[in-house]
Ligand SMILES: Cc1ncc(C[n+]2csc(CCOP(=O)(O)OP(=O)(O)O)c2C)c(N)n1
Ligand code: SF4
Ligand code: SF4
């Protein structure tokens with residue numbers, strides 16, 4: 001057992017095993033580590049294809065509880081099957097109450113924002129009792145970082161080259177999910193562990209669909225040095241690009257309001273996927289657009305709250 | 306035909322090095338193949354890339370078995386059997402290792418008799434850069450050993466690194482020039498070898514497994530946290546070292562370590578599990594008191610016997 005620090009900010013039990021195959025400095029791994037600390041081993045992770053399926057490579061797993069693998073589009077459907085099976089076994093008395101498991105869907109943004117959106121919609125509609133963790137690295141990480149519906153405007157990906165990068169805009173998954181009126185919904189970031197731990201604890205004790213979108217800075221796909229993951233995660237919040245918020249009882253609340261926001265440049269400049277916006281010369285048009293969209297978002301928030 | 310293998314860790318630029326060298330060959334009229342080979346594309350994990358070049362059609366495919374030249378981005382990889390640097394070497398294979406040691410020193414350190422060359426690299430301006438000029442240096446040094454011209458290397462650099470800023474491009478060019486010059490005394494030392502064809506290769510030995518019921522044949526893991534058996538510490542080229550005397554036990558390094566590789570000793574000081582720490586150096590960047598230093602990995606990747614692991618309460 002690990003010793004705890006007197007000043008421990010987060011639990012120190014190291015429940016999720018080290019030694020997995022994720023990249024050095026992986027932001028998604030940091031997110032999942034924290035989720036696992038709070039949710040514990042009495043869980044079953046239903047994991048759609050993506051980088052995090054490499055956590056478990058036979059015969060190695062970092063999990064102490066259960067984990068199963070599903071196709072990219074169908075993790076919430078898999079979760080329904082698992083939940084139903086558990087409920088049946090509980091009803092028949094073949095499982096004791098203390099043996100019940102928390103069903104947790106784990107997918108990337110490729111699944112959550114795209115291929116898996118329909119099965120997620122269905123699961124929320126049926127009020128499935130589960131937790132959904134979408135770790136958002138803003139692209140198809142596992143296959144070489146092609147763009148996904150979560151890729152931000154202007155970023156270069158394996159399939160968005162050229163001087164202006166990805167022409168599309170990041171889909172507003174939070175609003176799409178919120179429109180289903182789930183029990184709980186929040187955005188989180190591993191670079192703000194206190195906010196994250198509070199939200200996970202809150203969701204753990206509720207029933208019904210509990211949805212998370214976790215920012216997952218990705219050194220490999222975003223092109224930055226592995227040591228900068230947390231710095232970039234913090235800048236995402238400090239620039240206003242990644243709003244930390246939650247949706248409870250039909251209301252959206254921002255859990256961190258940054259009064260003096262940093263310019264988006266500071267966040268973008270640190271990542272190779274945006275370097276074409278700065279070199280060989282600044283692309284004022286795209287940079288202005290990104291900044292304006294962030295400003296508009298927060299203006300709406302202020303007016304609405 | 307020339308057969309060259311590059312070894313590095315994901316992020317050290319050896320894939321790019323293979324592409325630069327491949328393009329340099331191409332510019333001099335060769336047919337070329339250049340391709341990276343990863344376990345899974347993982348930053349920090351050992352990987353290799355290879356280049357074949359010939360003035361005639363190349364029929365060989367797949368990984369290189371008898372390399373003429375093996376370029377190694379980081380000497381710590383030689384100590385790591387799983388990196389496969391020394392695998393399938395032929396008698397004539399020449400090793401070129403990026404290292405601050407002289408060839409003799411390195412031979413002694415590694416207990417190796419095989420001929421090798423070392424390439425000394427300038428300390429990068431920023432150890433946290435995501436575009437290390439190492440790829441340009443390794444490609445340029447290899448080109449010199451293979452008898453290619455500096456002009457082709459420079460042209461290949463511009464083809465392969467076109468997205469870089471002028472400043473980074475200049476740094477890459479400068480590094481390439483000096484690496485090319487360093488290898489001047491050995492110009493053309495690596496010669497061509499004949500194409501062997503598949504007849505010379507060993508036949509694979511097959512094991513036929515009977516068809517099993519899904520309950521047996523589908524992979525199920527019953528142990529918990531078996532990933533702890535994996536030594537991901539071997540991914541590091543730089544190693545974080547905590548100076549306790551500077552540490553306030555604030556807990557931030559532990560909080561942010563994605564690997565869960567930091568725990569606490571009996572006095573509440575953080576200590577690092579070197580068997581699993583991948584060397585991302587997030588802890589170093591996040592430590593408010595600069596109590597963590599990055600030291601060159603010396604090859605003793607694990608919690609070794611000399612109490613190298615700072616957690617001594619196991
Ligand atoms: C239906 C289907 N299409 C394509 C793939 C190939 N594939 C495996 S992982 C992956 C990327 C998934 O992206 P995301 O969900 O964002 O996860 P990440 O890899 O970024 O962790 C793709 C396209 C697949 N497994 N299934
Ligand atoms: S590609 Fe990105 S998300 Fe995937 S393991 Fe690497 S750092 Fe993590
Ligand atoms: S370098 Fe630091 S943060 Fe990164 S894995 Fe090692 S101990 Fe953890």
Ligand code: SF4
Pocket residue numbers: 547551552553554555556557558559575591592593594595596597
């Ligand atoms: S972050 Fe620095 S000061 Fe804080 S516990 Fe870690 S080493 Fe000590």
Ligand SMILES: [Mg+2]
Pocket residue numbers: 050108109110135136137138139140141148
């Ligand atoms: Mg993704």
